[in-house]
Amino acid sequence: MGGVVAQLLPGTPHFTEKDIPSLIGKVFIVTGGNSGVGFELVKILYSKGGTVYIASRSPTKVATAIEEIKSSNPQSQGHLKSLHLDLGDLTTILPCATAFLAQESRLDVLWNNAGIARAPVGSLSAQGHEAHMGTNCLGHYLLTKLLLPVLIKTARVLPKASVRVVFTYSGIVDIQGGSLGVSLAELGPGKHAKTVELNYGASKTGNWLLPSEFDKRYRADGVVFVTQTPGTLKNKGFDELPWAMKTLAKFFIYEPVFGAYTELWCGLSSDVKAEDGGRCAIPWGRWHPSPRKDILEGLKLKEEGGTGLAADFWDWCEENTKMFAGAAA
Numbered sequence: 001m002g003g004v005v006a007q008l009l010p011g012t013p014h015f016t017e018k019d020i021p022s023l024i025g026k027v028f029i030v031t032g033g034n035s036g037v038g039f040e041l042v043k044i045l046y047s048k049g050g051t052v053y054i055a056s057r058s059p060t061k062v063a064t065a066i067e068e069i070k071s072s073n074p075q076s077q078g079h080l081k082s083l084h085l086d087l088g089d090l091t092t093i094l095p096c097a098t099a100f101l102a103q104e105s106r107l108d109v110l111w112n113n114a115g116i117a118r119a120p121v122g123s124l125s126a127q128g129h130e131a132h133m134g135t136n137c138l139g140h141y142l143l144t145k146l147l148l149p150v151l152i153k154t155a156r157v158l159p160k161a162s163v164r165v166v167f168t169y170s171g172i173v174d175i176q177g178g179s180l181g182v183s184l185a186e187l188g189p190g191k192h193a194k195t196v197e198l199n200y201g202a203s204k205t206g207n208w209l210l211p212s213e214f215d216k217r218y219r220a221d222g223v224v225f226v227t228q229t230p231g232t233l234k235n236k237g238f239d240e241l242p243w244a245m246k247t248l249a250k251f252f253i254y255e256p257v258f259g260a261y262t263e264l265w266c267g268l269s270s271d272v273k274a275e276d277g278g279r280c281a282i283p284w285g286r287w288h289p290s291p292r293k294d295i296l297e298g299l300k301l302k303e304e305g306g307t308g309l310a311a312d313f314w315d316w317c318e319e320n321t322k323m324f325a326g327a328a329a
């Protein structure tokens with residue numbers, strides 16, 4: 001139950017829009033920035049003058065979000081742009097990265113925020129992987145790989161630890177109990193766990209394994225990779241909850257902007273150092289006090305006394321995405 005109370009009762013946010021300086025000249029990507037936490041994060045970055053790319057799957061929803069954000073911040077000197085990205089279809093990732101690189105020569109922070117949580121058991125990505133795993137892990141793995149050169153290039157000229165990639169874990173994994181749900185034997189095309197929750201949990205575990213492995217491989221290049229659980233937040237289904245559940249939930253469910261504060265801390269706070277690569281933050285921006293023992297073991301190689309799960313997971317992601325990486329493969 002690692003740190004569950006700390007996640008449910010996180011107190012007052014200590015790193016908000018009031019704590020960040022002008023972001024003019026900085027360039028960001030937020031996947032899934034048209035809705036929920038991502039939308040709130042984009043709003044903050046744009047209000048401070050950043051150039052923000054919303055990478056998401058529905059051009060209409062992205063256009064609506066851009067219009068709404070622009071009209072709520074008419075004075076901003078920022079720029080808002082869209083990138084077409086369907087994380088559940090690996091053929092869209094290279095065109096997305098290419099479109100970004102045609103417009104920008106720097107990338108300060110990539111927030112791998114998008115995610116699906118409730119795809120029915122048996123749902124598959126375009127390439128036939130379990131839908132949560134395909135979208136939340138394989139899609140973000142490939143996007144991050146393709147953007148690594150520009151991240152590394154940006155890191156070379158900026159202060160230490162200011163170029164970052166923020167993945168999105170979920171506190172649900174901490175309360176799930178049982179096995180981690182990332183069984184490599186179960187991950188092949190068309191394979192999946194037996195419940196929606198386990199499939200989602202497996203993908204969210206993957207969203208911690210990946211930044212840990214990216215950190216091991218690319219810390220020396222100056223990029224900081226972390227993950228975070230944004231919090232227990234109102235989402236699209238909240239209003240449909242029964243009255244009694246809604247009343248109870250009010251004590252533990254927060255507005256999406258609070259989740260944006262967790263993501264903001266990971267991406268921009270000077271509290272986050274190069275040595276923090278591979279760590280997980282909890283609401284509203286502090287390190288996880290008591291991660292699951294099996295996750296910590298999974299992050300370590302077998303020769304370090306761990307289970308080597310993260311390294312195996314990395315290999316699996318690499319194997320399953322390399323044919324969609326173009327010349328970068």
Ligand SMILES: NC(=O)c1ccc[n+]([C@@H]2O[C@H](COP(=O)([O-])OP(=O)(O)OC[C@H]3O[C@@H](n4cnc5c(N)ncnc54)[C@H](OP(=O)(O)O)[C@@H]3O)[C@@H](O)[C@H]2O)c1
Nearest residue numbers: 032035036037057058086087088113114115168170232233
């Ligand atoms: N809300 C919570 O309490 C909570 C708790 C823990 C973790 N999280 C994680 O936090 C992140 C944001 O959650 P949220 O509550 O803000 O969710 P949300 O409101 O449902 O937003 C998810 C975003 O991801 C996009 N997306 C989904 N599938 C995609 C795909 N195949 N390709 C590209 N974009 C895709 C969605 O686009 P559409 O609008 O087109 O669907 C949307 O913009 C997720 O990773 C979630 O797992 C949330």
